[in-house]
Amino acid sequence: MIGYYAHHHGSGHVTRAASIAAELEEPMTVLSSRPRSSEHAHLAWLTLPLDVDSAKTGDLDPTASGVVHWAPIGVRGFTERMAMIAEWVARTHPRLVVVDVSVEIALFVRLLGIPVVIVAMPGDRTDEQHQLVYRIATAIIAPWSKDVYDPASLHAFSTKTTYVGSISRFAGRPRTSNTTTEPTVFVLGGAGGTSLTKKDIDAAAERNSEYTWTAAGLDTQSWIDDVWPHLCSASVVITHAGQNALADVASAQVPAVIVPQDRPYGEQDATADALARAGVAVVAPSWPSPERWRSLLAEAVRVGSAGWHRVEASGAARRAARLLSETAAV
Template sequence: MIGYYAHHHGTGHMTRATSIAAATDEPVTVLSSRQPFPHSDIEWLQLPLDTPQPSDTGGPEYPADETAGGILHWAPTGVRGLTDRMALIAEWVARVRPRLVVVDVSVEVALLVRLLGVDVVVMAMPGERTDTPHTLAYRAASAIVAPWSRSVYDPQWLRPYADKTTYVGAISRFDGRARETVGDDASVVVLGGAGGTTLVASDIELAGAANPEFRWIAAGIDASSWRADVWPLLCSATVVVTHAGQNALADVAAAGSPAIVIPQDRPFDEQIASARALGSASVAVVTDAWPDPDGWTALLNRATELGASGWGRVEQRGAAGRAARVLDAGAVVR
């Protein structure tokens, strides 16, 4: 049995968990505060949220000591949900005796599982991960899976763990899916995501008015533009405009569409690091912020000229299977 802790922010960690679980030879139980995906047949352990609730009690400094003196990211005292979730994970580990647990991502869960005497596989994240909590998690890990290609992104901070790190490539839920298209006119697809975006509909409307040679389509920037299945849009797009979240980038890579990447503000400069790596490798056009309406022409021209051939360098095809093989092989360096 393999356990897989999936962080509840957005849907990217859960999507990655289900992709890898589907490719493994061993049963997988997902541990998460998110609700299971509809129609998912993966075993699921529902965890309580670890954030303060009205039923909690605390003084004026509550929640207190969130970083435990700087060695953790989120371990406040007095939060019942945090206590309950950690107890539930420990009870599950003691009862089920998993061979290993994948943690994607939580320093605190990684250390808890390792202290319970179970091998931990940590999913690496882009950005600057040199702080004390991240260093603890990477040192404690039995193995590390980097869901990107080393030829595109080889951060200096990850190199000390090279003997236990496997770069598997960008993991997409659409890997292996047949191409589907919708419409035959030139289109710009602006991709949002469940993790949040700073874009609003008027940003896209103004860009479209200044560049009417394209049909501008918003996908997931708000509730009204949410798409249950963006695959046909991605396959059909003349250019995809996307944030630099790992799952979004992997999905665009699977579709093989020219792209403009605009990183969102995230902790540890996660998206900035991913975007810069793609720009340096000539995989996609990268710009730091949403441009003024009249700034789009040059960016769109650059993206169409660059094309989509660079996406092969992120090694998306078969990435979930490569991650699964790390787990099936034991994932432990002794």
């Protein structure tokens, strides 16, 4: 038995867990405060309470004087989720637990005497809390290609870090046929939130009408469950720099313009910068003016899709699963 703690923000952590679980030869249980969707009904699941309480005020000392990121005093959900994890560990005796991501969960599980595998995140993770959790980890998974991105925060842990490549839910899925010859732009949002609005897309589409524009994931109204056909048929994809979105675009092998969103630790900025330096895709630091899109789209078409092989999306989930099996066997 392997456990996989998946953070509830957005859908990316859970999606990554499901991709890895599909490649494992032993059972895996997902531990998450994110409700299990019908898409993941086949996975064993421990639903944890949220670790926040909007009614709580005052000094909750959430960082425990700077030792961790989030361990608030007196928040019942936080206490209950830790108790549930301890009970689950005592009952199932997992061979290891993957943590994606939480400093507090990683430390807690390791103190219960269970090996911990940390899923690293891009950005500046040189703070004491991240470095502490990297130190206590038995192994670290970096879900990207070292050829494209080699962050300084992992250099001290090179002997236990494996760069598995970008993990996509669409890896190995056959490309759908493109039924249109008209140039198209597909704007890919995400469940983790976006600052983009329909107004932004409409303004860009109006000034660049030679393309047919479609947007997904900006809000509940624009949500599309299966974006794969849209990715495959697009002339250019515009996306944020979240790891799962980029892995999906890499699997579709389509030219892209990346517009990083503001995230803690400069996560998306660091990822976008690395892809730009590697010549994989075109990057706009922020959402451009409608007039700027014409040159950006032309540049994306010129750069093309050949560079996406460098992120090593093919086989990434399988490599991560193999690492877990090998680590659990030690």
